[in-house]
Amino acid sequence: AAEPWPENAALYQQLKDEQILLSDNASSLAVQAFLQMCNLPIRVVCRANAEYMSPSGKVPFIHVGNQVVSELGPIVQFVKAKGHSLSDGLDEVQKAEMKAYMELVNNMLLTAELYLQWCDDVTVEEITYPRYGSPYPWPLNRILSYQKQWEVKRKMKAIGWAGKTLEQVLEDVDQCCQALSQRLGTQPYFFNKQPTELDALVFGHLFTILTTQLITDELSEKVKNYSNLTAFCRRIEQQYFEGHDKDSSTIAARSAKRSLLR
Amino acid sequence: PLGDIPVLISEDKVISQPAKILNFLRKQKYNADYELSAKQGADTLAYIALLEEKLLPALLHTFWIEAENYCSVTKPWFASRIAFPLSLYLPGKMSREALNRILLTKGGPPLYSLTEVEAQIYRDAKECLNLLSKRLGTSQFFFGDTPTTLDAFVFGFLAPIYKVCFPRVQLQEHLKQLPNLCRFCDDILTCYFRLSVSGHSSAGQNTADANLQKLTQLVNKESNLIEKMDDNLRKSPQHPPRKLTTLKLAAGGEESSPFNRLSP
Numbered sequence: 001a002a003e004p005w006p007e008n009a010a011l012y013q014q015l016k017d018e019q020i021l022l023s024d025n026a027s028s029l030a031v032q033a034f035l036q037m038c039n040l041p042i043r044v045v046c047r048a049n050a051e052y053m054s055p056s057g058k059v060p061f062i063h064v065g066n067q068v069v070s071e072l073g074p075i076v077q078f079v080k081a082k083g084h085s086l087s088d089g090l091d092e093v094q095k096a097e098m099k100a101y102m103e104l105v106n107n108m109l110l111t112a113e114l115y116l117q118w119c120d121d122v123t124v125e126e127i128t129y130p131r132y133g134s135p136y137p138w139p140l141n142r143i144l145s146y147q148k149q150w151e152v153k154r155k156m157k158a159i160g161w162a163g164k165t166l167e168q169v170l171e172d173v174d175q176c177c178q179a180l181s182q183r184l185g186t187q188p189y190f191f192n193k194q195p196t197e198l199d200a201l202v203f204g205h206l207f208t209i210l211t212t213q214l215i216t217d218e219l220s221e222k223v224k225n226y227s228n229l230t231a232f233c234r235r236i237e238q239q240y241f242e243g244h245d246k247d248s249s250t251i252a253a254r255s256a257k258r259s260l261l262r
Numbered sequence: 263p264l265g266d267i268p269v270l271i272s273e274d275k276v277i278s279q280p281a282k283i284l285n286f287l288r289k290q291k292y293n294a295d296y297e298l299s300a301k302q303g304a305d306t307l308a309y310i311a312l313l314e315e316k317l318l319p320a321l322l323h324t325f326w327i328e329a330e331n332y333c334s335v336t337k338p339w340f341a342s343r344i345a346f347p348l349s350l351y352l353p354g355k356m357s358r359e360a361l362n363r364i365l366l367t368k369g370g371p372p373l374y375s376l377t378e379v380e381a382q383i384y385r386d387a388k389e390c391l392n393l394l395s396k397r398l399g400t401s402q403f404f405f406g407d408t409p410t411t412l413d414a415f416v417f418g419f420l421a422p423i424y425k426v427c428f429p430r431v432q433l434q435e436h437l438k439q440l441p442n443l444c445r446f447c448d449d450i451l452t453c454y455f456r457l458s459v460s461g462h463s464s465a466g467q468n469t470a471d472a473n474l475q476k477l478t479q480l481v482n483k484e485s486n487l488i489e490k491m492d493d494n495l496r497k498s499p500q501h502p503p504r505k506l507t508t509l510k511l512a513a514g515g516e517e518s519s520p521f522n523r524l525s526p
Binding site: 066085088092093095100103104106107108154155158159175176178179180182183185219 | 300301303304308309311312314315359362363366367381393394396397399454523
C-alpha cells in the first residue's frame with residue numbers, strides 16, 4: 001500500500017454508448033470525479049463484461065498495480081491507504097455528517113435510479129432490455145436482462161420499495177434533492193472550500209440524471225428545480241473534466257450525444 | 263393488519279411504517295421539527311438514511327437471526343402477545359424476512375458466507391454508533407435542547423439494543439462504552455415513558471418478564487413518542503401561536519384516537 005500511484009491505473013465500466021445504464025454510469029462518474037479531485041490519473045476502459053470482472057459484481061472497479069478494488073466506498077479507503085485523502089481536513093462531526101449524506105444519496109438516489117430502470121415497465125421495455133444485453137447475441141441478451149431484473153426486484157421487495165409507485169419514487173428523489181440543496185446552500189462544495197468524496201458522489205448521480213435522456217424528463221426536472229445543484233454540477237464538470245479527456249463536453253452537448261433512446 | 267409494525271390506527275385509517283406515520287402526523291399538524299433550520303432538516307434525512315443503512319441490519323440480526331437471542335427472547339416474547347395459531351407462523355416469517363433483507367442488501371460478493379456478512383454488519387453498526395456519539399457530543403438532544411424527529415428515530419433504534427437482555431450482547435456492550443448515548447436513552451425514557459428505570463433492575467426472578475414488558479412498550483411506541491414530544495412543544499411558548507388554537511380544538515379528539523398496537 002506504500003507504492004506510489006502507477007501511471008497505467010485503469011477504471012473499468014460497461015460500454016459507454018450502447019450498454020451502460022443510468023445507475024452504473026452514475027457510480028462510475030462518481031469514482032472518476034473522486035480520482036480527478038485527488039489528482040490521480042486514471043484511464044477509462046470499457047468492457048462489455050465489466051460487471052463480471054468486478055470482485056463484488058458491481059461497477060466501476062479500478063485496477064491499480066496488482067490490486068482490484070470496486071465501488072466508491074472501498075476505493076476511497078484504498079486511496080486513503082495510499083496517502084491521498086480529501087476528507088482529512090474535516091473534524092469528527094463533519095465526517096459523521098459526510099457519511100450520513102453519502103448514505104442518503106445511496107439510499108435514495110441510487111435506489112430510485114435502479115427502480116426506474118428495472119421496475120418501471122415502460123423504461124424497462126424500451127431502454128433497459130435493449131441496452132443491457134446489447135453486446136450479446138439472442139437469446140443470451142434476453143436471459144441476462146431477465147436475470148438481472150429478477151435480482152433487482154427481489155432487492156426492492158426486501159427493502160420495501162416494490163410497493164412504491166413511480167410518483168412516490170419521484171417524490172423521494174425530490175425530497176433527497178431538497179435536502180442536498182439545503183445542505184449545499186450557497187457554498188461551492190458541501191464542506192465549503194474543498195471538495196470531498198461526498199461532492200464526487202453527488203456530482204456523479206446528479207450529472208448523470210441531468211444528462212441522460214429517458215422516456216420522460218420527470219427525473220431530471222426534479223433535479224433542475226434546484227438551481228444551486230445544477231450550478232454545482234456545471235462547476236465540477238468545468239473544473240475537473242474539461243480538457244482532461246478527449247470526448248469531454250458541456251452538459252448540452254452531452255445530452256445530445258448520450259441519448260439512451262435507441 | 264398488514265403484518266407490519268409499528269402501526270398507527272387513527273379513527274378509521276391504518277398506517278404502517280415509520281416514515282408514513284410521520285408524514286401522517288405532520289399533516290395532522292403535529293410536528294417536532296418546527297424549530298429546525300432547512301439545513302438541520304436535511305441533516306435529519308441524512309442521519310435517518312445512515313441509521314437504516316448501517317444500524318438496522320445489525321439490529322435485525324440481533325433480534326431475529328442470532329440463534330440464541332431469537333430462541334430465548336424474541337420468539338417467546340412475540341408469541342406471547344399474538345393469538346395462537348398465528349404465534350407459530352408470524353415470528354418465523356419475520357425472521358425469514360429479516361434474513362432475506364440482510365442477505366440481499368449486504369450479502370453480495372466478496373462476502374460469501376453468513377459469518378462474513380455478520381462480521382461486516384456488526385462492524386458497520388459499531389461505526390455508526392461511534393458516529394452518532396460524536397454527533398451528539400455533550401448536548402442533550404441532537405439539535406440542541408428540544409427533541410426532534412431525529413431524536414425519536416435514534417431512540418427507537420438504540421433503546422432496544424440498550425435495554426433488552428440478550429444472551430449475545432456484543433452490540434449492547436459497545437453501546438455501553440458510549441456514555442452520552444446511554445444518557446440520551448435514559449433521558450428520553452424518564453421524560454417520555456414514565457417507566458421507572460428502576461423497574462429494570464428489580465427482582466432477579468422477574469427480570470425476564472420486566473424486560474419483555476419494557477420491550478413491548480418500547481418497540482411499539484415510536485409514534486407515541488413523537489406525539490408526546492409535540493405535546494411538549496405545543497405547550498412551549500416558542501410554538502407559533504396560530505397553530506396553538508387549531509391544535510387545542512383538535513387535541514381533545516385527536517389525542518385519544520391515535521394509539522398503537524401490535525398487528526394484526
